[in-house]
Amino acid sequence: MSDAKANPAGAKPPRRFNLIHLILEGRAFFALIAIVLVFSLLSPNYFTLSNFLIMASHVAIYGILAIGMLLVILNGGIDLSVGSTLGLCGIIAGFLMQGVTLKIFGVIAYPPVWAVAILSCACGAFVGAINGVLIAYFRVPAFVATLGVMYVARGVALLMTNGLTYNNLGGRVELGNTGFDWLGFNRLFNVPIGVVVLGLLALMCGLVLARTAFGRWLYASGGNMRAAELSGVPVKRVQVSVYVLSGICAALSGLVLSSQLTSAGPTAGISYELTAIAAVVIGGAALTGGRGNIRGTMLGAFVIGFLSDGLVIIGVSSYWQTVFTGAVIVLAVLLNSIQYGGGFKRS
DSSP: OHHHHHTTTOOOOOOOOHHHHHHHHTTTHHHHHHHHHHHHHHHHHSSSHHHHHHHHHHHHHHHHHHHHHHHHHHHHHTTHHHHHHHHHHHHHHHHHHEEEEEEEEEEEEEEEEHHHHHHHHHHHHHHHHHHHHHHHHHHHHHOOOHHHHHHHHHHHHHHTTTTTOOOOTTTTGTTTTTOTTHHHEEEEEEEHHHHHHHHHHHHHHHHHHHHHHHHHHHHHHHHHHHHHHHHHEEEEEEEHHHHHHHHHHHHHHHHHHHHHHHHOOTTTTTHHHHHHHHHHTTTTTOOTEEEEEEHHHHHHHHHHHHHHHHHHHHHHOHHHHHHHHHHHHHHHHHHHHHHTTTSSSOO
16 A cells, blocks of 8 residues: 555644653653652651641642742743742731731730731732832843842841741630631641642632633743734733732742741741742743643642652651752753753654
8 A cells, every 4th residue: 555545635644652752741740659659668657648648738838839930930930039928928927916016096906817818918919019010011030030029028027027936826716816727737628728728729720821811821921922912912911910929829828837837937938939940840841931731830849749758757868858859850950951942852
């Protein structure tokens, strides 16, 4: 039979199985499976439901940060201020939980926990808006703008507390401000509330990216900002929006962390921005923008969280944990370069 008969005109050739492509596309999933298997063999305490739930509650902090970071990276930017924003919003929450002195009336007001959460998220949105305006309207490079805001936010947190930590944030019944530990310790159907929050945010983010005009604008502006602008995409508004959302995610992460610790310190969240970036990169997002998804980012967050906790369980030094985490990040970036830079060819 001739080639013309075997492949009629206009018919697409059958797609051959490509193992390299499969590995690159699913690397975060395969890495997570490998981590679970290895640490389950090394420690009998690792592969238990209670341990997985504990580790998942730790992952929630990184995962919520990573969701905001994913939106920024899809837009072709970077946000180095999320760790400091996390710490600052935690301090805001701690400050409000300690009571606000109203000198005019001579009283100390204790806002309810829901008001504390809203005000903390508003603070995160404000920090994100500063980043977005600097980048979108003043054309400050994202790296420089968010680096400067990172130092400012951390400095404000230190000034507010004079370097000290707000402790005992559980509140008091007679003051009507109890319930702050709800995020950190309560469970819904035995699942930590922080993990539930992470799941809901991931679901909403996935729907926004896949089903809304904003999601299409985000991918378009991240892939080619000039072309997107010429096509009518409100590029500047999208830029500001993703940094505002990143700030809100940082605030939520700060609330979860402070709730788990029942304390808020000005140094909380140091280097967490790197962990969030690592989760996004491990999940397959391109640092150049326009490529990535929420599924991969969540897998990346679990890879980092389960790896770190696994190393702790088997008694590995914290210094080696840093080495392993850094090696994973370098490997993820290398694989991204191979995947998006033409290192392999799809069949």
